[in-house]
Amino acid sequence: MSATHINSYYAATANDDTRYPALRGTITADVCIVGGGFSGIATALSLAERGYKVVVLEAQRVGWGASGRNGGQMIAGISGEHRVEKQLGEAGRKLLSDIRYLGNDIIEDRVSRHQIRCDLKRGWMEVAARPRHMEAMRAYVEERRAAGDGDGLELVEPGDMRGVIGSELYHGAMVDRRSGHLHPLNLCLGEARAAAALGVEIFEESPVTEVVGGSKPYAVTANGRVDAASIVLAGIMDPSFQTGPLHGLLFPTGSYIVATEPLPESIVSKINPQDLAVADSNVVLDYFRLSADKRLLFGGRCNYSNRDPRDIRATLRPRMVEVFPQLADVTLDYAWGGKIDIVLTRVPAIGRREPNVYYMQGYCGHGVNTTHIAGQIVAEAISGTMEKLDLFEKIRHIRLPVGQFLGNQLLALGMLYYRLKDLV
Numbered sequence: 001m002s003a004t005h006i007n008s009y010y011a012a013t014a015n016d017d018t019r020y021p022a023l024r025g026t027i028t029a030d031v032c033i034v035g036g037g038f039s040g041i042a043t044a045l046s047l048a049e050r051g052y053k054v055v056v057l058e059a060q061r062v063g064w065g066a067s068g069r070n071g072g073q074m075i076a077g078i079s080g081e082h083r084v085e086k087q088l089g090e091a092g093r094k095l096l097s098d099i100r101y102l103g104n105d106i107i108e109d110r111v112s113r114h115q116i117r118c119d120l121k122r123g124w125m126e127v128a129a130r131p132r133h134m135e136a137m138r139a140y141v142e143e144r145r146a147a148g149d150g151d152g153l154e155l156v157e158p159g160d161m162r163g164v165i166g167s168e169l170y171h172g173a174m175v176d177r178r179s180g181h182l183h184p185l186n187l188c189l190g191e192a193r194a195a196a197a198l199g200v201e202i203f204e205e206s207p208v209t210e211v212v213g214g215s216k217p218y219a220v221t222a223n224g225r226v227d228a229a230s231i232v233l234a235g236i237m238d239p240s241f242q243t244g245p246l247h248g249l250l251f252p253t254g255s256y257i258v259a260t261e262p263l264p265e266s267i268v269s270k271i272n273p274q275d276l277a278v279a280d281s282n283v284v285l286d287y288f289r290l291s292a293d294k295r296l297l298f299g300g301r302c303n304y305s306n307r308d309p310r311d312i313r314a315t316l317r318p319r320m321v322e323v324f325p326q327l328a329d330v331t332l333d334y335a336w337g338g339k340i341d342i343v344l345t346r347v348p349a350i351g352r353r354e355p356n357v358y359y360m361q362g363y364c365g366h367g368v369n370t371t372h373i374a375g376q377i378v379a380e381a382i383s384g385t386m387e388k389l390d391l392f393e394k395i396r397h398i399r400l401p402v403g404q405f406l407g408n409q410l411l412a413l414g415m416l417y418y419r420l421k422d423l424v
């Protein structure tokens, strides 16, 4: 049976049904990319724009993983910024300032250049779940403005929240007008189409079973093989690929979303009058936004056992109604989940597993923009500019060499700890 996207609002509204063939036989390329999510497709585009011959091997379909299922929030910066600063000092601060809006800029440029229809809109907001979180936001905005990098940022004081959200739950907010939201599956499919038009060869239903690096790298699938000068492991991979610096690094965990029926304008204009993407300031956070057809897409983590919940709707509805009591009776048309790629330092893992085998993963639920940053950094490294890759490789990551099952149980416990802390 041929692979399909999971049942979600995104799959139901996908505007491109291109099928790419499965790999058969041996072919050669400059770069072979394993994974057809944002990491893989964004890297392929960055390389193709530089004139490289690129092959992408995707186990299922383009955008089948987190890239086609996520909250669609395009948020500036990367996860774990304070650790980057702490570990790399001034070089880290410069890196963060150089890349903060890079992912958003790449996406906006590609959407406009390749005319990708993905409902891209500017405007993202973090809402303060606790009064002390608002204090932290004030300090953050001040710091960014002092560094000359704060245009686009606005603080919303507690008394002014009605102008941005129809919920009584929050204690102020910070809006970033240079971040925003989009239909992630349609972005991924549109970028794949643009890559293919630039000559990238994409193969679907072609799971890679073996990757060999060194002086003659190659990747193997059930019915084919790609010989390439470089190989890129793009995204969450099978644990058997997590060797060398990747051992004990990545612990995928579930996140889930429900989509309501389309809401009437009378509700939409109250709950989200400026059509912003919203995330709360908790460590284990709720995130939500409106779709183009005015459904509320509401996401969060459902449980702390690291097992998929039996009923996503039943688990997420009470959280959604706590935020927006006016939605108590709406129908939830879709519910789905996917894996968030957690690394314990929270800093995305970008580097080389061995000579000529690159990796990018561990965006910690902040991957829409960061995958595009990582794609550019790896493309630069392959074409000889190592500066940013070198800095990411210097990050000292926390590893748990205990196997993925036990690691995931420990992670689930850690999440529960943070959830309880958020509630206190």
Ligand SMILES: Cc1cc2nc3c(=O)[nH]c(=O)nc-3n(C[C@H](O)[C@H](O)[C@H](O)COP(=O)(O)OP(=O)(O)OC[C@H]3O[C@@H](n4cnc5c(N)ncnc54)[C@H](O)[C@@H]3O)c2cc1C
Binding pocket: 034, 035, 036, 037, 038, 039, 040, 057, 058, 059, 060, 061, 062, 063, 064, 065, 066, 067, 068, 069, 070, 071, 072, 073, 074, 075, 206, 207, 208, 209, 234, 235, 236, 237, 238, 255, 256, 257, 287, 299, 337, 338, 339, 340, 341, 360, 361, 363, 364, 365, 366, 367, 368, 369, 370, 371
């Ligand atoms: C429910 C949910 C909500 C999220 N919300 C947001 C959000 O609002 N904003 C944000 O910034 N981030 C969000 N994220 C995170 C973001 O979606 C991810 O960080 C990002 O999509 C990662 O992209 P990727 O390409 O690295 O991984 P993926 O999209 O998972 O792609 C990896 C691909 O590799 C393929 N693959 C795996 N193994 C092999 C193999 N052996 N051979 C060939 N192919 C293989 C898979 O089939 C998959 O298609 C969310 C994630 C989830 C799950």
